[in-house]
Amino acid sequence: MSQSTPRLGLPFIQSAQAQKHVTHNEALRALDAIVQLAITEFGRTAPPSSPTEGEIYGIGTGAAGDWSGRDGQIAMRFDSGWDYLTPRAGWIAVEAGTGALHIHDGTDWTPQSVDFDNLAGVGINATADGTNRLAVSSPATLLTHEGAGHQVKVNKASSTDTASLLFQSNWSGRAEMGLAGNDAFSIKVSADGASWDEVLAASPGTSVITTANMVGTVSASPGVGDAVIETGSGANGSYTKLADGTLICAVAGFPTASGAAATWTLPASFATASYAVTASVTGTTPAVITLDAPTTGWVDVHSFDLAGADTATPIVNLIAVGRWF
Secondary structure (H helix, E strand, C coil): CCCCCCCCEECCCCCCCCCCHHHHHHHHHHHHCCCCCCEEEECCCCCCCCCCCCCCCECCCCHHHHCCCCCCCEEECCCCEEEEEEECCEEEEEECCCEEEECCCCCCCCEEECCCCCCCCCCEEECCCCCEEEEECCCCCCCCCCCCCCCCCCCCCCCCEEEEEEEEEECCCEEEEECCCCCEEEEEEEECCCCCEEEECCCCCCCCCECCEEEECCCCCCCCCCCCCCEEEEECCCEEEECEEEEEEEEEEEEEEEEEEEECCCCCCCCCCCCEEEEEEECCCCCCEECCCCCEEEEEEEEEEEECCCCCCCCCEEEEEEEEC
C-alpha cells in the first residue's frame, strides 16, 4: 500500500500504526497550507525575523538560515517552527496583499498577468457573439477624457464599406448616421428596418449639405418625402416654389411694344392677387413700364418708349413675388 497520496503527497495512516494521530495531523497541516494557498512573499531567501503563525513563504534560490537547502519549497510557520512542502506543476497560489496569481510550472512560480488584448469577445452584463464582440447591457455607457479631449473612432476598410452608428427599436433599424457605402456623411431613417430614406447628406469637397428631398415637388402640408424647393420653367419664364409658401416667378427678355399692352402669363399661379411685380428694361431703349396684376395667373405690361418712336420695342425683365398657398 502507498505511504502517501499521489498528488499532494499527504501521508496515509497505516494499519497497525502507533500514534496514528501524528500522521493524521501531519496531513491536516499540509492541507491547511495547500488549500486556498496564499503566499506572503515569493522568492524570499531568509526567514523573517518575526514571523506570524500560519504565514507561508515561497523560498527562492540561495536560501539561508533555517531555510538553507530548501530552495524552491514553500515554508509555513507552525508551532514556532517551519513546515516545508515541495510544490508541484499546476499548483495555484495567490500573493497575499496584492491578489496577484501565480502558477507553479514544476520548476518555479510564474506570475499570471491578466491580458485583455486580442480577446475573442467581452460581454458586460450581456453575451458577446461573433459579430458583436463587445456587448454592453446597462442604463448608460460613459466614455470620458483623460486630461483633455476624447474621440470615438469608427473605421472602415474602404470607401464602399460602412462606418456608422445604427439606432434600433426592438432590434430593428430605425435611424443610421455615418459613412454608409460611400464617403459622404449621411443620416437615414426607416420605418421597418428594410427600406431606408436618406434625409441628409454632406459630400466631401462640396461644402454643401443636401437632402434627398431638397428639390422636388413641394406640398402645402409637408410629410415624409416632400421636397423643400420646387423649380420649373417654360415659354412663360421660370418659377421657384418654397415649402414655406413663397413663390417667385421670373421672365427675362419679355418683349413689349411701345404704347401697347402685353400679357405675361405666369409660369406658376399665386394663391391670391396680392403679389408684387417689378420690372426692368434691358438694352438701350429707355422706357416707362406700368404693371397691372388683376388675377393670379397673368400680368398686364404697358411700356412707353421715351425716345418717341412708337415702333420701338423695349425688352423687359419681370419678377413677381408672393405666396402659392
